[in-house]
Amino acid sequence: MFLIQCTNKGCYELQQAYIDPKTKQVFCSKCNNEILTVTQFTKNQMIANKQFKQQTKTSFMVKCNHCKKENKPILVKDEITCPHCKKIINLSAPFIQMLKEKLKTSSDI
Ligand SMILES: [Zn+2]
Ligand SMILES: [Zn+2]
Numbered sequence: 001m002f003l004i005q006c007t008n009k010g011c012y013e014l015q016q017a018y019i020d021p022k023t024k025q026v027f028c029s030k031c032n033n034e035i036l037t038v039t040q041f042t043k044n045q046m047i048a049n050k051q052f053k054q055q056t057k058t059s060f061m062v063k064c065n066h067c068k069k070e071n072k073p074i075l076v077k078d079e080i081t082c083p084h085c086k087k088i089i090n091l092s093a094p095f096i097q098m099l100k101e102k103l104k105t106s107s108d109i
Contacts, residue, residue, distance in 0.1 A: 002046055008033040018053045019046040027053070060102065065090045075103045 004017040006028040013030040017038070020027070026038040026046070038046075060072040064082035066089070073080045079088045080099050091099070 001049065001051060002042060004028075004035060004038060004042070006030060006033070007035055007037050016051070017046075018051055019043060021047050021052060029054075060099075062089055062091065062099070073099060073103070075100065 001016055003014050004026065006013045006015060006017070008028060008031055011028060011031040011033070013028065015029045017026050017028055017035055019025070024043055024047075026035045026043060027033065028035055061070050062073045062080070063070045064073075064085060064087070066082060066087045067085040069082070069084045071083050073089055074083045075081065076086070076088075078100070080091060080096055080103075081087065082089050
């Protein structure tokens with residue numbers, strides 16, 4: 001695994017960056033901004049190591065009980081809301097709590 005120093009203002013974290021194998025762009029795992037100083041050699045090594053983005057997004061996917069679309073919900077007035085039909089999604093209380101925490105702390109909203 002490669003630890004790469006992020007070059008973005010306000011971050012500069014030494015972290016396990018990830019690469020998009022299609023565009024060959026490298027991104028910081030902390031701030032999710034592109035890191036531009038990565039050499040071609042390192043990029044090739046990252047692809048060989050399959051150092052791609054962690055699939056954490058899937059845990060955010062919620063099926064809306066109104067429009068039946070599967071989406072990453074949004075938080076409106078502290079309610080888990082469908083981004084498509086803008087209705088409050090009907091979920092179990094523990095799941096709502098977990099989602100709220102994730103949506104509040106997630107940086108990629
Ligand atoms: Zn960063
Ligand atoms: Zn919906």
